[in-house]
Amino acid sequence: MTKKIRSHRAILTGSNRLIAKFALLIIYLALLSYGLFFAESFGRTIEHGSYNIRPFREIGRYIEYADMFSWQIVAVNLLGNILVFLPFGFLIPSLLPANDKKHPLAITGLSLLFSAVVEVLQYLTAVGAADVDDVILNTIGGFLGYLCYVSWRILRYGKVNFTKEEQA
Numbered sequence: 592m593t594k595k596i597r598s599h600r601a602i603l604t605g606s607n608r609l610i611a612k613f614a615l616l617i618i619y620l621a622l623l624s625y626g627l628f629f630a631e632s633f634g635r636t637i638e639h640g641s642y643n644i645r646p647f648r649e650i651g652r653y654i655e656y657a658d659m660f661s662w663q664i665v666a667v668n669l670l671g672n673i674l675v676f677l678p679f680g681f682l683i684p685s686l687l688p689a690n691d692k693k694h695p696l697a698i699t700g701l702s703l704l705f706s707a708v709v710e711v712l713q714y715l716t717a718v719g720a721a722d723v724d725d726v727i728l729n730t731i732g733g734f735l736g737y738l739c740y741v742s743w744r745i746l747r748y749g750k751v752n753f754t755k756e757e758q759a
Contacts, residue, residue, distance in 0.1 A: 612685050619678045626675070627709055628718050642714050642721040649724040672728035673735065676702055680736020681743075695737055702733020 643649055653665050679702055684693040706729035714721035744750070 609686070612682065615678075616682045616686065619682060623675065623679075627713065628716070641717075641719075644723050646723050646727060649722055650727070669728065672725050673732040676706065676729040676732030677736035677739065679705065680733035680738075681740045682736075684737060684740050693737075693740075695734065695741075698737040699730060699734045702736075703730040706730055706733070 650669065653660065653668055657665050680698055683701055684698055687693055703726065706726045709729075710721040710723070710726055713719045
């Protein structure tokens, strides 16, 4: 068992590991783009620029009227927006160079910025509905993804600080 782990790690070292991480990010972004802009099963149809700019309006509506919606609708709209950005918060810090600061505010800020860009694109293309609540939930998801990344580093290395040897 130990030999398999060592040989597996030997295959994914240095630039191969970076390429694998980058490939995972590309696959994630492709799936995210499909889900956010093209998947009719998620209501991605032309809505003529529908938007919500009042924070917590839709979140509050789903919580207040949860008994009127099916649990699937509530889960997709609240938990789904959080879960869909977990990989973003995990993958982005794993791609940064070892000596770069991987501060939670930086990763959270990138999640917020990326989510805001997605919502503006949804508004401009009139696909789906642009919603500030989605930005809030996506940002929470990015932050939780970062916490998963930090937890993984602690489990793997026993610490959070980043060195070049561990990044390779």
